[in-house]
Amino acid sequence: MTNDGIIVELAPLPPLSRRRFEICEHKGLGHPDTLTDGACEAAAVALAGAYRKAFGRSMHFNVDKGLLIGGRSSPRFGGGELLLPPKLVICGRAAASDGRFGVETVAAEAARTFLRQTLRRAAEAFRIECEIRAGSASLQGLYGTDAAPNANDTSIGVGFWPYSPLEQVVLKTAALLGSHTLRARFPAAGDDFKVMGLRRDGAIALTVAIALVDCEVHSAAQYFEIKQALADWLTVQLGIRPEINTLDDAAAAGEAGLYLTVTGLSAEMGDDGQVGRGNRINGLITPARVMSLEAAAGKNPAGHVGKLYNVLAHRIARAVCEEVPDIAEASVQLVSQIGRPLSEPWAAYVQVVTSAPLSLVRREEVRAVTASRLARVYELALRIETEGIRLA
Amino acid sequence: MTNDGIIVELAPLPPLSRRRFEICEHKGLGHPDTLTDGACEAAAVALAGAYRKAFGRSMHFNVDKGLLIGGRSSPRFGGGELLLPPKLVICGRAAASDGRFGVETVAAEAARTFLRQTLRRAAEAFRIECEIRAGSASLQGLYGTDAAPNANDTSIGVGFWPYSPLEQVVLKTAALLGSHTLRARFPAAGDDFKVMGLRRDGAIALTVAIALVDCEVHSAAQYFEIKQALADWLTVQLGIRPEINTLDDAAAAGEAGLYLTVTGLSAEMGDDGQVGRGNRINGLITPARVMSLEAAAGKNPAGHVGKLYNVLAHRIARAVCEEVPDIAEASVQLVSQIGRPLSEPWAAYVQVVTSAPLSLVRREEVRAVTASRLARVYELALRIETEGIRLA
Amino acid sequence: MTNDGIIVELAPLPPLSRRRFEICEHKGLGHPDTLTDGACEAAAVALAGAYRKAFGRSMHFNVDKGLLIGGRSSPRFGGGELLLPPKLVICGRAAASDGRFGVETVAAEAARTFLRQTLRRAAEAFRIECEIRAGSASLQGLYGTDAAPNANDTSIGVGFWPYSPLEQVVLKTAALLGSHTLRARFPAAGDDFKVMGLRRDGAIALTVAIALVDCEVHSAAQYFEIKQALADWLTVQLGIRPEINTLDDAAAAGEAGLYLTVTGLSAEMGDDGQVGRGNRINGLITPARVMSLEAAAGKNPAGHVGKLYNVLAHRIARAVCEEVPDIAEASVQLVSQIGRPLSEPWAAYVQVVTSAPLSLVRREEVRAVTASRLARVYELALRIETEGIRLA
Amino acid sequence: MTNDGIIVELAPLPPLSRRRFEICEHKGLGHPDTLTDGACEAAAVALAGAYRKAFGRSMHFNVDKGLLIGGRSSPRFGGGELLLPPKLVICGRAAASDGRFGVETVAAEAARTFLRQTLRRAAEAFRIECEIRAGSASLQGLYGTDAAPNANDTSIGVGFWPYSPLEQVVLKTAALLGSHTLRARFPAAGDDFKVMGLRRDGAIALTVAIALVDCEVHSAAQYFEIKQALADWLTVQLGIRPEINTLDDAAAAGEAGLYLTVTGLSAEMGDDGQVGRGNRINGLITPARVMSLEAAAGKNPAGHVGKLYNVLAHRIARAVCEEVPDIAEASVQLVSQIGRPLSEPWAAYVQVVTSAPLSLVRREEVRAVTASRLARVYELALRIETEGIRLA
Secondary structure, eight states: OOGGGEEEEEOOSOOGGGSSEEEEEEEOTTSHHHHHHHHHHHHHHHHHHHHHHHHSSOOOEEEEEEEEEOOEEEOOTTOOEEEEOOEEEEEEEEOOOTTSSOHHHHHHHHHHHHHHHHOSSOGGGOEEEEEEEOOOHHHHHTOSSOSSOBOSSOOEEEEEESOOHHHHHHHHHHHHHTSHHHHHHOTTEEEEEEEEEEEETTEEEEEEEEEEEGGGOOSHHHHHHHHHHHHHHHHHHHSSOOEEOTTOOTTOOSSTTSOEESSSOGGGGTOOEETTSSOOTTSOBOTTSOOOOOOOTTBOTTTOHHHHHHHHHHHHHHHHHHHSTTEEEEEEEEEOOTTSBTTSOSEEEEEEEESSOOOHHHHHHHHHHHHHHHHTHHHHHHHHHHHOOOOO | OOGGGEEEEEOOSOOGGGSSEEEEEEEOTTSHHHHHHHHHHHHHHHHHHHHHHHHSSOOOEEEEEEEEEOOEEEOOTTOOEEEEOOEEEEEEEEOOOTTSSOHHHHHHHHHHHHHHHHOSSOTTTOEEEEEEEOOOHHHHHTOSSOSSOBOSSOOEEEEEESOOHHHHHHHHHHHHHTSHHHHHHOTTEEEEEEEEEEEETTEEEEEEEEEEEGGGOOSHHHHHHHHHHHHHHHHHHHSSOOEEOTTOOTTOOSSTTSOEESSSOGGGGTOOEETTSSOOTTSOBOTTSOOOOOOOTTBOTTTOHHHHHHHHHHHHHHHHHHHSTTEEEEEEEEEOOTTSBTTSOSEEEEEEEESSOOOHHHHHHHHHHHHHHHHTHHHHHHHHHHHOOOOO | OOGGGEEEEEOOSOOGGGSSEEEEEEEOTTSHHHHHHHHHHHHHHHHHHHHHHHHSSOOOEEEEEEEEEOOEEEOOTTOOEEEEOOEEEEEEEEOOOTTSSOHHHHHHHHHHHHHHHHOSSOGGGOEEEEEEEOOOHHHHTTOSSOSSOBOSSOOEEEEEESOOHHHHHHHHHHHHHTSHHHHHHOTTEEEEEEEEEEEETTEEEEEEEEEEEGGGOOSHHHHHHHHHHHHHHHHHHHSSOOEEOTTOOTTOOSSTTSOEESSSOGGGGTOOEETTSSOOTTSOBOTTSOOOOOOOTTBOTTTOHHHHHHHHHHHHHHHHHHHSTTEEEEEEEEEOOTTSBTTSOSEEEEEEEESSOOOHHHHHHHHHHHHHHHHTHHHHHHHHHHHOOOOO | OOGGGEEEEEOOSOOGGGSSEEEEEEEOTTSHHHHHHHHHHHHHHHHHHHHHHHHSSOOOEEEEEEEEEOOEEEOOTTOOEEEEOOEEEEEEEEOOOTTSSOHHHHHHHHHHHHHHHHOSSOGGGOEEEEEEEOOOHHHHTTOSSOSSOBOSSOOEEEEEESOOHHHHHHHHHHHHHTSHHHHHHOTTEEEEEEEEEEEETTEEEEEEEEEEEGGGOOSHHHHHHHHHHHHHHHHHHHSSOOEEOTTOOTTOOSSTTSOEESSSOGGGGTOOEETTSSOOTTSOBOTTSOOOOOOOTTBOTTTOHHHHHHHHHHHHHHHHHHHSTTEEEEEEEEEOOTTSBTTSOSEEEEEEEESSOOOHHHHHHHHHHHHHHHHTHHHHHHHHHHHOOOOO
16 A cells, blocks of 8 residues: 555544543454454464474465354352353354365364463363354465465454553553462452443542352352452452452352353353454454454454454554554554455544654654555564454 | 533644545445344343333343354355355343343344344344343342443443535445345345445545355355445445445456355355444444444443443434524543442543534533433433344 | 956965964054154155145155154253253155245144144144255156156065954054044053053063153152052053053162153153154054065055055955955055156056865956956055054 | 062064064164264273262263264265264263263263274264263262172163074175175265065065265266166075165156265264164164164163163073073063162063974073073173274
8 A cells, every 4th residue: 555545534532531421442362252252363374384384384264253152050169060151152164175074073172271371270171063164165265375475355454552540540450360379369360351441530449240159168258358359469450449349149049140150261251252342453352442343253363354453553553653653642543445455444444642842753653654654564464464463 | 410520621732524535444234243243232232221111110131242243154156055154142141030031032033033024034044042141239239220320331432524525425324234125136246245445635536345146146156246236336326436345356266256145145164253343323333533443232221331321422412403593513421430429420521522622601501401311311222222222 | 456466375374363472563552663653654744735736746755754753851850951952853855845835844844733732731742854855857847747657666565454452452552542532541651652462372562661740740759650540440441451651660769770761651761763763554563474674664556666565455355255245354465666657556466265176267366356456456555645554 | 689580481482583574674784873973982891981980980970861863965977075963962971080081072072082093984074972961869879989889770772693594694684784794896886775684484684775985986887887886786685685775766867866875974964863763782773573672772781771781681591591501582571670780670681482392491491591691790890891882
């Protein structure tokens, strides 16, 4: 794309952090949506690798639909029972492998490995099903021996930089809740959690929902003690006191009114999940920011613009802020058109907030940074193909 | 909520329509995501009705997860074959019905009826499966005999008003593509389509992808004639010429390079769908607007804030624009907290663009309009429960 | 078939009832295998009717595979909970209906209706899934407009007559356990039962396993009282005292050691079922008699010899005994060959036990009775198509 | 069991081979029923091993229900396409593994390995799903630390010896069709075949149905040449000329009228399979012999009498013939009663055909052989648990 095609515009609006109100959300690593995303992304990386190994190049696939059907459980203080395991369905399309490997077997094994690496409990209990079919001929045609595949769809990718202070605290809370330190210190803390942050003027409020594990909790009293200790510990780390499991019924005598689980996962009891309903590729859900509905997880980055352009827009926004002086905040929108080269989006739009008037020089620098990243989009696609993306 | 709690802020930014760049998207009524949304929403309305009929009140349910697993087909000029039907999975939780009715039967029948009313072809061919389980006790407890249920989750609802000219043209294109007039005039036009709109400064570009039906098309030449005629007709109606099926390969001799289908649905050939991945409750996907990731379809509005607050925020934004003078554009954010009354959000934030300086009087009027809508939230919940929402 | 082709042979063996040892078994109407058979047979009758209504003639179908995946339950004295419903999968092939009706919808609705008519409890709770695909072209070709379709397979049908005294008492026990009288008198008696009969010389032993329904039983003591009363009542009716639920643990304090269920069905707790694993078309399982492994349920009788020839052989055996003097017992074997007319089996073999030496006249009479039944096989096929067969 | 309890009776009937009529059938190793049996049996062996490894002893399981849902294919001379893979569902119950291993993962992997070892093509393409649930408490209770578990059901096991000449030729045909020699000589011969044998007086007729593989067949003419060559070769080996694929339509121009497949399996095109519908544990289906309906495959032999007693009855019949002089044929029936030790059947019945009058000495010898085999039933159970059984 020529630099001239890139639209750069000044946002007269102040950065998000200086507005009076702000909300954002993070779904933790054991959240049903996050698990489904992670499993499909693991399947995508494994499929790309299997095609390269068997055929010397990647081929058409797209496993960006998935459903986690929650199970049934019977939590009890001291240890209950998982009555019915959750079922994970990985759905999509993939080119036939000519019998050199089993497409669905590769996907299912990658998903299982992902669960084992992610969850402390119950990874074996998940039932995994694949519904992966051959795609339509015209879409498969986009994948030839081309060094530079074209867009497979008319899609939008967006990104922004930097994270606001609220967003940073939400991400830090998530990191703490998933950390080895917390897991060691609070064995009762489950892998499934959710963090919601809200700022009204200067006041930040944090709400955390986290599943507790029944075999580590022996009474309602102990449940509330653990919750208290967890809140205390987080307060020290964050400087803000989160509210935890606000739905808990302190008056309830038994297990019923508490967020108590057998496995540390809400998916054990009917909480279902889907691909593309959780965190965006920046780890957050931010309704007042530019935000894409595209599911990144499970897509083949080579040509599935919905994945690649979101990662790319995020990286461009960051590069613009870090490499161009006076840029306080950037948000980027990229639009592909089906059949066009990936390095030539139909539209590229960068909106910036500056700490000084936006000069022509700066404007050109923003264009140059953007263009340089677009030019290296195939390199990025290859890296994503190999490494996958993390959504939590 | 007291009016004082409602934050009203001036957006110094010009309305979206005056920015240099804008994109938005609509997924048509036969798009796999839209079908999955519609089926789950139909199931939700049916379940609410069945509970009221059997028990005199609604009960806990949530069928907001769904997966449409695409089939396989063999399109041929003059009429091909559907080799494997698509499979629709409706997933969620619902209170047990004590045998008075079958929860899954009610949901499946409602989904079937929805398909019959929506699609001209192949409604019978869909395989429908339900995975609806009893929910956890604490969530079920939110549904008592209360006239005023509380929030079941910490969720965000957002909305804006008015539609920009680009958004209006995308919605109009969608309406035309789904209209009786077009269906009568172009029998080859399928029910599955997608509209993407993009504006660069004053120039609007429209891209339409629409499945053509093979039994109405007898050659590649006729395919391109129909496409041309459709583009001509839309141009007359819209004043803008859309590009249609840009991936078509004009050089291809046979069916392979064209968007040709047996049923008019991409779901016949492996295009999968999910709940919550399509249009927002305003009928659009708008990455640069406030936008929620919550899936509205399939939720019980009484207490599932993710559904109710999005509809409510949309209505508040509209009411603010229509009832308060000088308000050119409004965007609304509402945040619930688990356990709080629905009429008392944790936060309500209204950002306005005005055609005149924002006076204290106007600010109070915005608050008053917002508060009046919040006060009637239960009425809205009941209407949604009975009528459902439309996403396309 | 010409009479000469029919082989008639004298069995020097005495009738079964005069041998020293004999066993037979009946699976009751709520047994998982019987339910799966019944559901598939109901689907077959409904499909045949739907084809006739839509196309004026029957078409190719075969839904003779089915799986009942047991659920999970938590029985409690006074009434427990069905945690996970059983799932019934109806599997097979059927000609496409051109959209005039939904093949899988017709099958699923017929199965649901069958469950409602058969079970007193939990019919609504069953999850029903269909996996019905189009068949291969050559098999479909067997169904043209022919008045007289040919065999679709090389299959064996067998039958015998009369029932031995042991077999009669097993069938009578089954009839009593499924009767209105018993259901009214013993509301705690479930729909799922099994009867095993064994004779050693003159001594008959009957074992009955029958699920009791927890909401009708309030203690272990009452459980054993009901069992006793049921045994008493059956003893009066049968003249033989059956042993009931021999696995019961009289020492067990709670529900655990008893055959206690929420729904009266073992399928609620993981007891799975399959088509073709239950009673033969004469209502019994008789390992020492001629016996076919063919599943009759779910097949299209017009051409699916596995179904038709078993019914026919049973009827021929009966007719031979009833219409030819001196015939004390008959067993019949019919073999089809793929592609041959149904009225022309590859082999027809009748083995008889006589009360007098087998004269040439009698032998010819046996042949004549057999031939006359073979000649009317299409009539029988049509009646089966319309009415279905009963396996319990 | 004391010898006195074993009933031995003379069958005045001549051995089967001297009657005027006889039929039997074998389903080959790639037949859908055989594959389902084999997969469930492989799962059973793997589960038993996993329990022993993790817990030091076997535990309760029963995976004796299974369904193979056929796929869809498009065979073409020179090589067609598998449009939709077959799906194998393994269903049953198993004690929870406490997370030490995944019950369903172990079963699915064993089934996959079985397919790879059995099939030359398409083993990777099968979709494998497990539906394995925890069993009811009372059944689990049968598996304690007992050295000698009790019967879990009232079941019947039967067996006979020797094979008749017809049965031997059917088994030999099956062995040839699955042999390395044939596979090397006829690469077009598929893994799915079925053999039906029929004898009328001295004349034996053999019918073979065998799938041909499309990539090894380039025209209808070549198809018929291969069939001819295969029939010639089998005739030399067997001394009898089989009829092959009698449904073939010699007049058909294209692929449609032939038994042509992509994978060599009828399961690719909607031919479904089930556990327990194929060969008995002696490798045959013999309607006029003693025959059990029990599915042996997938059962835990320790306590699942339906499996163990069939194997045992077969072995007793063989031992009686081989170890007791003058015994020409034996058929054995064993009946368990739920809760009784396996070595103490409710009834044991041996019917013999002798070449000399049945003396008291011989009668006692038959009893002794039977009793000695019953006494070693636990040893047999252990061997079956470790090695599994072969049904084809």
